Amino acid sequence: MDNRFNKSSAILEYEQTFAEWFVGHKAFAFWKGRVALYAILRALDIGPGDEVVLPGYTCVMDVNPIKYLGATPVYVDIEPVTFNMNVKLLEEKITANTKVIIAQHTYGYPCYMDAIMNIADKSSISVIEDCCLAFGSTYKGKIVGRFGKAAYFSFQWNKPYTTGLGGMVLTNDSELAETIESLCAKESCKPSKKEVLMLAAQLAIYRAFIYPRTTAFAQSVFRYLTKKGIVVGSSKPSEYEPKMTSDFFKAVSGIQARSGLKQLGKIDKNIAHRKKMAQLYDQLLEEKDWPIRQYDTSVMEPVMVRYPVRIGEKAKALAEAAKAGIELGSWFECPLHPIETPLEAYDYEPGMCPEAEKASNEVVNLPLHPRVDEKTTKRSVEFITRFTKVT
């Protein structure tokens, strides 16, 4: 079945332009990243009894599609340098029921893909790359998103590029692509006119008013309005329990596609900017005798979405940052971000992933997006280094 006739020319052009960037792949756009993951899992026929392995340092919205399908999430602890799945612990999590490994490239650091692919191939397990925080990062010279059976991306406010909300599936598996296309035609719903209008208004407000100094204030207003249902937020209150709502499997809107096309036109500049600002943070933190990024430069070249820093007094720093007009991020507040997540409902028991729990207590992140300039990096580093460093 083919649902291409249902898609506007802007959506088709967006998908094609996105796919071309990765060469030899197909792309399918969705309302959000989590919907893209759901589409992949459905196409892989994941269901009750199946296990999906993922890092215990993620966003709960990543776990929802697994639970919606009745499958079981199995959490692997992270390693403390790149905050990615610790591949030394991965093999012991594999059972006869493991069907999928989700390789999440956290903060933009690519996972050790050789090790993950080796383990997966031995047991015919599908690898899905979570590229929601990594656009353009490479591992051994190969761009992330091109390693597994499929990858998915998010274009929500804090992501490598933003269309307000948005998601994408990328795959070079023609059978999987066909199944996703057919699923979309049969089951996906369109966003309502109200949702599209609200998103358009929010994008306009974002472009006009949201800069590093105003972000903290804007975020708190945004969260309040989301709870009241006045804006289309990233997550509705109903998404903090593992029960799928009837309008979850939602297609992309034209406004997201047009915005995405614009962003893709600027993607090389965006990537170069992120690399430059991350190096600047390295330099400024080093001058203050603070730890900087330590990753294996012989195999990876990350394009960071945010710059993670470990500090003491995380809660105090976040509260003071909001008052001081410093854009300080809290990812991830607990193994299944955000802090409000009822962990037991998602099969996470405290103590399961000690490194992830430690990182949740210590890590804040600094902005790297296109609106960050040298002045922002200096203010952010001045601010953050007032707190206790954690080495």
Ligand SMILES: Cc1ncc(COP(=O)(O)O)c(C=O)c1O
């Ligand atoms: C690592 C990761 N994967 C997936 C998602 C889900 O993306 P979306 O909010 O577009 O559904 C998030 C959410 O922010 C995330 O942080």
